[in-house]
Amino acid sequence: IIIAFITYNICYNQPMEELISVVIPVFNEAAGIQSFLKKELIPTLKNLKENTEIIIVDDGSTDKSLEIVKNYTFPRRITVRIVALMKNFGKELALTAGLREAEGCAVIMIDADGQHPAEEIPRMIEKWHEGAKIVTAIRGSNTTKHKLGSRLYYILMHKAGDKNLIEGEMDFRLLDREVVDDFNQFTEHNRFTRGLIDWLGYPQEYIKVQTKD
């Protein structure tokens, strides 16, 4: 409770000191993580006026992912924390671990494989500054494979009773501290991040983005 109170103060009374967290789940991304960090994420974060921290959650990678991120030279003004899980727990639990570790007033989750356009982060933050508690990226255009996959997901979830589901939602989103604090109270082991976030009931904003896969 005390921690929540302090967080609240830092986030809402000192807007200039705002910290933005970026949570990245990583499982066997040795092939591309370096280029994602160097060419996409870090240039975007460097241009923000807010302070930023990166939380990398290595989800039990069996390749050199962990070594690569450990040895990566991050710019000094970006705080970096690496959470190394003991085994592969799956993306949903990796995100959960990352959200618990994140200290920012807003927390952005983004995939490590470059499929989510990091250059859209400023737009997400802008919406957040305008008052959005959740900003979710939705696919503007995509390959047939993904279109089919998300179409199927949409139909199934709709049948399962979730009438508010938006088609094309990605796990590329920004959550306000208030939402993260609520999310962190879930104790479910078998999780589906998107479903749990929807369940919390906060109004969501959406931005259409062009994906790169």
Ligand code: UDP
């Ligand atoms: N990921 C993870 N644990 C897993 C599988 C994936 O942390 O067991 C990470 C992965 O490194 C990537 C993100 O979750 O950053 C999305 O994974 P993937 O690209 O395989 O999923 P898709 O693009 O099919 O949604």
Ligand code: MG
């Ligand atoms: Mg992917």
